[in-house]
Amino acid sequence: MRITAQEEYGLRCLLQLAYLPQGKSVTVKEVAAKEGLSTAYVEKLLRLLGRAGLVHSVRGMRGGYVMNRAPAQITLGETIRALGTIQTTGHICSAFTGSKDICVHFNGCSIRSIWSGLTSYIQRYLDDTTLADLLEDEYVLSTRLAKRLT
Template structure:
């Protein structure tokens, strides 16, 4: 999975808003200065987040941007979707179809099943982690517990905790 600059910087901008008390506005210049970004780029990112309904713009002397909902109600998935999208197996497969509309391996691809499995797990994590988890430093510790739970988006035959696979150095 590759996170684009737009997704990374957009997440930083909305996390900046999430660190403020709900309803407090922050002007674009403050965000740009704090994040080391140009005002124009921050405006573009906030426009995307605003268009998705995750932030609100406020006009006037005390204007700026603020979260449209409390940080605990906005998921990482919603933010990534607003900024460019989330990894899906179908998007990966169509990206590498060569000069055809449909991949030559469509319907019988071993890679597609792996990408689908990984995308399902990422989707579960992204849907459960909120901006509040991120700004409070609680996101990383949540991931193992999220992945160990069963979830209806993961096929029943594959619902199990992820384990670290230890490779043996014996016999080498």
Template sequence: MRLTTKGRYAVTAMLDLAFHSQKNPVTLTDIATRQTISLSYLEQLFARLRKAGMVTGVRGPGGGYKLSRDASLINIADVIEAVDEQLDSTKCGGEANCQNNKACLTHDLWMGLSDQIRGYLQGISLGDLLEKHHVKEVAKRQEMDAKVIELHRMDRCQSLYK
């Protein structure tokens, strides 16, 4: 199975959103800064996540995104599939047409692996990850790092006007 940047970034962004949107909506700019993901890439991912009904946009001052349902109800497999990633280890996409339109010798092996991976990721929710001590520590560190970046940005802007 190949999990591309798209799937990894989607999970990372959703976990960031789950952590930081517990009080207020979160902007994609904030997620981009904390996770060092391109803002334009996040916009593409969140368009798909919104279409899949996982996030809701909030307009106006103080707006941004929030989860559309409780983090415990959003599993990692659904996030990955929402951004058009396949949880499939086969060459044939599970169609059993890998060799001359028939199943190859190892088709069942790769189908079994795909099922195991999908089951594992379906069994983990964003809420489960939020409960992990390590996730909380990393999220807090990233928040502090983002504040430092913002302070440096503000200092640069102020020095331009002097």
């Protein structure tokens, strides 16, 4: 159960845009330098975010990437879904790699229920968090997050 590299780095790059005053653009090169990633990789990540409609690019000199919405209007859930599916189920029951024709648990498979329940549960957490929350001071945020668990 893990966050993928693409999700992690993609989020970081998006936050670099979120740090800026609204409407301001930043180049791939700058983001790459700040995050310590290669420009090629940052390009790929920002393009994924672009396809999902979270950012857009301006070509040519003075170009760069810009957020399409304010940080408070973009959830962590949207971001993660743009970078890699939140899949804890389905990909097994439907695209089963074993030798049987269909998933052996097809009838009355409780595993499916657990995974889909977990997926909803995670989505709720992610959708309750916006990029604006992530721009906050770490201490403030972590104390607020602790309350969710009670």
